[in-house]
Amino acid sequence: MATLLLIVIAIAAIIVTYAWITAYISGGTHQAGASIKIENAYIDSNSGNVTIYVRNTSPSGEAVTIDKVYIEGQDVTSYSYVDGDNLGSTPQTLQPKQVIEIIVMGGAAGLTFQPGQYYTIKVSGPETYWEQSVEAKE
Numbered sequence: 001m002a003t004l005l006l007i008v009i010a011i012a013a014i015i016v017t018y019a020w021i022t023a024y025i026s027g028g029t030h031q032a033g034a035s036i037k038i039e040n041a042y043i044d045s046n047s048g049n050v051t052i053y054v055r056n057t058s059p060s061g062e063a064v065t066i067d068k069v070y071i072e073g074q075d076v077t078s079y080s081y082v083d084g085d086n087l088g089s090t091p092q093t094l095q096p097k098q099v100i101e102i103i104v105m106g107g108a109a110g111l112t113f114q115p116g117q118y119y120t121i122k123v124s125g126p127e128t129y130w131e132q133s134v135e136a137k138e
Contacts, residue, residue, distance in 0.1 A: 033060040034127040043136040045115045048107030054123050056094035067091035069104060070122040079109040
């Protein structure tokens with residue numbers, strides 16, 4: 001009888017542990033309401049300029065703020081412009097489904113790009129970010 005009781009306790013402990021791990025994992029990968037996506041990006045290896053098109057893809061329809069841009073881990077926000085405004089001093093708020101164009105003056109930031117090489121671009125805000133690799137072109 002004691003053996004049966006121990007087996008029942010062990011099975012209950014396994015079920016509780018499984019439920020906790022499943023909830024923890026799904027909670028960690030759940031996407032927050034605010035989200036963005038780099039729709040397209042172009043790196044011009046000749047001029048050093050990087051053009052990034054970012055879309056607000058929030059499923060809840062909320063506005064998203066963009067205030068940082070990184071290339072290969074280097075913060076290039078102060079060299080990034082949206083409609084002539086510096087992104088470092090004027091963060092951009094994207095309405096649902098809105099797309100903005102960000103121009104990064106990579107040469108001014110000290111970046112050089114080799115044609116055919118891939119570079120990691122990250123665009124972020126207080127609640128979200130998107131990162132992807134982009135090939136430099138001539």
